[in-house]
Amino acid sequence: MRVLLGLAGLVAFGALLEVVPRIGLVSPDFAPPTSRIAAALGDQVREEQFWVALLDTLRTWALGLVIAVLAGVVIGVLVGSVPVLRTLTASTIEFLRPIPSVALIPLAVLLYGSTVTSTLILVVYASFWQVLVQVLYGVADVDPVARDTARSYRLGPVATVRYLIWPTTLPYAVTGVRLAASVALILTITGELIIGSPGLGKDIAIAQASGAVPQMYALVVVTGLIGVLANLATRSAERQVLAWHPSVRAEVPV
């Protein structure tokens, strides 16, 4: 039922975008009706270039996300577990976190040209904070009684992380990953669009520079679809990873 309603919403939205240019509210030259965008998309998927660009985008996105998640989790657990470090870095993190990744584009281009590396810097910078901050909160949320118990049993550092910190942090980290996944996708497309590294974003820029408006919107639709799929994927991964957790275990009232 929910899926049906969701689809109905999408269809209604598509119909609205079909009607608005047709009745002349906006010029169809600049905002083509849905049917023309769909036709342009149909042409695109028959071309090899489209699939190459799609793979490039997915690869940059996945690579950036993996780096950001690994760095965020490792550094988050480390910094969060040592109170001195936590205090020492708190203001620095709050200072660096709101800096928009896009502001780093000139620096990245200067260092690495219009390459995938430049885009990856943006992606990692933006999504790293999403994971790091969640992990820091997670580490801080460890139950004091459990912590004292672990200390009484003289758990070593590795065992402490594995049996005490990690189970508490995991739900936070997973939320961080879900947030990071969409941020990473946005920055991947933005980087390709502005820096010109290979991928869908670059093709959007080329279509725009060519005045090929329906083709441009067709590619924009594709990036939206990737976003939906990415969110579905991270949500299903969340359910699997946290199958034991009360927030996911439906049979236990929380």
Add this chain to the structure above:
Amino acid sequence: MRRKLAVLFTTLLAVTACGANTGSGGGAPASSAPPGQPEKVVVGVIPILDVAPIYLGKQKGFFTKRNIELDLQLAQGGAAIVPAVVSGQYQFGFSNMVSLLLAQSRNVPIKVVSNGNNSTGEDGKDFAALMVKGDSPIRTAADLAGKKVAANTLKNIVDTSVRQSIRKAGGDPTQVQFVEMGFPQQPAALQSGQVDAVFVVEPFQEQVLSQGGRKIASSYVDVAPQLTVASYFASNQLIGQNPDLVKRFTEAMQESLAYADSHPDEARQIIGTYTQIAPDVIAKVTLPKFPAAVNKDSVQKLADLALQDKLLDKPADVNALFL
């Protein structure tokens, strides 16, 4: 703070390491390749009509026969290309002449190594035009006093050229107001009345025409006959380290430019391979001219105008800009 910075650098290093196998075109300036081995050369270009000759030359083998393996990287604009050439990410780049004059005035170490593209020199039949809506009361460039004109980049070649059109038509070039807006957005902005005039290049000139727009001036023609609009450049570092490569690139470019200029149908065809311009539009657009040599007099004129409009604060040494 120290630790946090260290962490940041570690992250950056990790990114670099991962980028090494996925990235393309990064790295040090091309050094002399061993004899018989083609030298890999990265050139930063923009996805517009103007760079058709280099694509055509690549297809025709003008570069491979000079041992150059050409890797054409599409960048969004000259602003991204100049730093990439200076830092050695690209060996050569494509940029308009005013951007290069501005770079020179800021002591950016670059030199022009080949012509890029020129205006057709025919008033009313150029690849770029100052345009208004069909029903606009503006008849000539002189009527633009106090009006809003869209320019893709402020304080650049569009600025200089449009002011020259106004000057030529007898108007006051200081009274026009420029609004920064990318070429793709300009036809819509003109249609909706956000701006009174636009300065567009193909294919957007064709788009404005198809919406009933009207050309009021060919500003590149007003600046100088056969104005050199853009060119290919290299960093002084590359020119010093590998003069042989620069020489071969320049020769290959001259052959490519001459070929494109004498085979406009093939030039049109190649445009369809690196842009998304619709085939029926490609057939209609006005192509730039592709002379093999830079029109230095026209560049001098452009530099004089840029000085007059205060884009440059001191006279440019135009000859020093060329190899």
